[in-house]
Amino acid sequence: METSSQVNINSKYSEELAEECLEWIKVITGENIDTSGDMDNFYEILKDGTLLCKLANHIKPGQVKKINESKMAFKCMENINAFLEAAKIFGVPAQETFQTVDLWERQNLNSVVICLQSLGRKAHNYGMPSIGPKEAEKNVRNFTEEQLRAGQGVISLQYGSNKGATQSGINFGNTRHM
Template sequence: MSVIQHYSNRSIKPFKSSEEYLYAMKEDLAEWLRDLYGISITVINFFEVLESGAVLCRHANNATRAAADFLRELGHQAPTAHLPTAGVTYVESAQPATFLARDNISNFINWCRQEMGIKVLMFETDDLVLRKNEKNFVLCLLEVARRASRFGMAVPVLIQLEQEIEEEICEELHLPLGGVPKVRRARSQLSDFRDLDEMV
């Protein structure tokens, strides 16, 4: 049974709070990163594993390589959407809460903005290092995964489910894939992200 089937077969039970949404998103991202990089990450140690910024920068470089491979394979048929062309430099051995760790995180943030074109769903260094806004960090990682799916990178289950729903809607409405207006585009118009229920 695939992961998507597993989640689809579970009973649909609404989350009672935004903390439960956040927990579910962290859990999904932890499984995704564990599968991608073979690292020991769970929902419990999620921030501790990522706070040096090394895994984030490693992911940025892998995404950039995947985009280059995608462009090479498609050649002139490649989509015109902006794809990352530059990776990031980072210090693999950086220790949490040090200047090097903060520099790694800052490099990842700059990569998200410049190479992935993420403007709204962003976080600041202290959101991760000092846990000032965990939600922004988690939402940014999901957005990175969503955008990287355009060039073939593996995505968390939440993004897979989102894509399946879009495909089903397109089939039912007889629209070409991608013909459904994206909910995520409307998010840039929201000024209040307090209610995660609306976003999910």
């Protein structure tokens, strides 16, 4: 029996996005996996963390030093953890990663999808195919000292004018009765 919070988390899960993630993983790793975005399939394919580690190593060779092929719980969780560390190194923001138990104990597969989507957007930085919307690139502008000084002498119209008005006589809330 799922708790109401579990139902709520699962209702955010998108089979479409999960399928996109699995197809992307298949393209990058070359592994022959079922790319159905069905929750059970998504979980079964990723739960031991081995495919996630292989993905990290395809993005940047040698990123995950040791992939545990063992199906023992702590070994699988070590794999998931190694992948999460790699994802952070690849630039996935902390708020877009997931907790190991989200995947291992199937607590929040939606957060796993979010993390993979985020990683998918970073992949092009490593010369890999990416998924999702392309991220904006930094637009660095270089101004000369002269240009910067020129901007300091301007009184912006955004500051407006109060045409001599003051704030005297303005009371907020209840005034003091004496």
